[in-house]
Amino acid sequence: MSKLCVIGTGYVGLVTGACFADLGNQVTCLDIDPIRIEKLKQNEMPIYEPGLEQIVAQNVKSGRLLFTTDYVEALEGAEFAFIAVGTPSGMEGEADLQYVRQAAESIADLVHHPILVINKSTVPVGTGDWVADIIRKRRSGAPLEFDVVSNPEFLREGSAINDFMNPDRVVLGSLNRDAAGKVAELYSSLHCPILITDLRTAEMIKYASNAYLATRISYINEIANMCEELGADIQEVARGMGLDKRIGPAFLEAGLGWGGSCFPKDVKALAHMAVLHGTQPQLLQAVMEINRNQRRRVVYKLRKALGSLNDRPIGVLGISFKPDTDDVRDSPAIEVIHLLQNEGAIVKAYDPQAMDNAASLLKGVQLCRNSYEVAEGVDALVLATKWNEFKQLDLQRIHQLMRTPILVDGRNIWDPDRVRTLGFTYYGIGRGVNTHPNS
Numbered sequence: 001m002s003k004l005c006v007i008g009t010g011y012v013g014l015v016t017g018a019c020f021a022d023l024g025n026q027v028t029c030l031d032i033d034p035i036r037i038e039k040l041k042q043n044e045m046p047i048y049e050p051g052l053e054q055i056v057a058q059n060v061k062s063g064r065l066l067f068t069t070d071y072v073e074a075l076e077g078a079e080f081a082f083i084a085v086g087t088p089s090g091m092e093g094e095a096d097l098q099y100v101r102q103a104a105e106s107i108a109d110l111v112h113h114p115i116l117v118i119n120k121s122t123v124p125v126g127t128g129d130w131v132a133d134i135i136r137k138r139r140s141g142a143p144l145e146f147d148v149v150s151n152p153e154f155l156r157e158g159s160a161i162n163d164f165m166n167p168d169r170v171v172l173g174s175l176n177r178d179a180a181g182k183v184a185e186l187y188s189s190l191h192c193p194i195l196i197t198d199l200r201t202a203e204m205i206k207y208a209s210n211a212y213l214a215t216r217i218s219y220i221n222e223i224a225n226m227c228e229e230l231g232a233d234i235q236e237v238a239r240g241m242g243l244d245k246r247i248g249p250a251f252l253e254a255g256l257g258w259g260g261s262c263f264p265k266d267v268k269a270l271a272h273m274a275v276l277h278g279t280q281p282q283l284l285q286a287v288m289e290i291n292r293n294q295r296r297r298v299v300y301k302l303r304k305a306l307g308s309l310n311d312r313p314i315g316v317l318g319i320s321f322k323p324d325t326d327d328v329r330d331s332p333a334i335e336v337i338h339l340l341q342n343e344g345a346i347v348k349a350y351d352p353q354a355m356d357n358a359a360s361l362l363k364g365v366q367l368c369r370n371s372y373e374v375a376e377g378v379d380a381l382v383l384a385t386k387w388n389e390f391k392q393l394d395l396q397r398i399h400q401l402m403r404t405p406i407l408v409d410g411r412n413i414w415d416p417d418r419v420r421t422l423g424f425t426y427y428g429i430g431r432g433v434n435t436h437p438n439s
Contacts, residue, residue: 013084093268152206158324173202224430234430310344318385333384
């Protein structure tokens with residue numbers, strides 16, 4: 001059993017700490033927010049993530065998982081200190097590293113035994129060297145025996161526990177291969193490929209991976225827009241592409257685009273790094289622009305169907321950026337709602353988990369108790385998030401409740417022929433075959 005300190009109890013830190021405790025380690029999770037820590041001690045989760053509440057509860061009960069606001073308590077005897085704090089985007093898309101700096105300085109000031117410092121936060125290339133310099137300079141009078149290891153996370157919101165316990169790979173970067181090897185031992189029971197590189201390569205793997213996945217989504221959305229005009233069906237196009245082993249089916253679902261806490265921030269940060277170092281991120285710029293436009297297309301479709309949206313009641317199903325999370329950061333649904341409000345629309349909305357998080361962001365929006373309350377009296381219904389419960393709605397009842405039965409299926413979850421048979425006017429994303437006049 002190893003002793004770990006995890007600094008930060010946000011999405012990455014809390015999942016990392018809970019899962020390492022579940023693997024048999026002694027883990028202390030630290031956060032400077034006393035309210036958050038007190039709630040965690042009462043098993044109140046700050047985020048919605050399937051399975052997280054249970055894994056936290058069982059490891060707190062076993063004594064392997066502790067929560068504190070005290071750096072001294074958290075770092076005492078720790079062999080590994082994982083930095084898992086937020087790195088929000090700055091004005092130009094650069095990553096804000098103030099919380100990483102604070103964590104590094106606290107480690108330098110308070111630790112008096114050998115320790116491995118692991119960057120788990122998503123940080124710009126070169127941050128590992130920067131963290132090491134901070135610690136060395138603050139301990140110049142009394143050197144600390146330490147090494148810095150980059151260990152980027154690849155957790156998907158909604159399936160983070162499974163992603164941690166069954167990873168495609170673990171990436172570790174360090175100037176000291178022995179140090180990386182010690183971190184690798186923490187993951188040994190997972191029996192997954194472990195790639196050990198230098199610090200900067202490991203940091204770049206994270207950014208390059210997320211930017212590539214975002215690129216696939218923007219690419220399929222651009223093809224979807226062509227399909228609408230050319231009379232093809234993006235669902236079948238994506239299926240035909242995905243059967244090619246060189247391409248594969250993942251991240252080829254046309255819709256309202258990507259959002260959340262990772263893709264927007266990481267693509268912007270990678271583009272910023274490129275410009276800063278004299279290269280031109282033309283592809284990344286296009287990926288971001290396509291994503292912005294994809295959200296606007298909902299408004300175009302509604303204008304086509306209704307004309308002016310001023311004073312039109314519009315319902316939106318889904319607020320979180322993806323299903324199985326309550327995260328609304330850079331959610332396509334939130335931007336769609338704001339665009340509709342800018343057109344003068346009267347917006348109603350519902351989400352299975354994100355209502356509390358969205359309330360402060362959606363001024364003037366009627367937040368409803370369920371999908372049927374959203375549908376009552378509206379001129380159009382926009383499906384924005386692919387929650388399973390929306391796939392099973394009683395569409396006949398929805399039709400009866402709506403004033404004008406127009407569906408904008410922003411995630412292509414419904415069968416166009418079926419909903420048209422029920423009397424709806426249907427707009428999907430890239431469903432050209434089903435919307436073509438001669439079909």
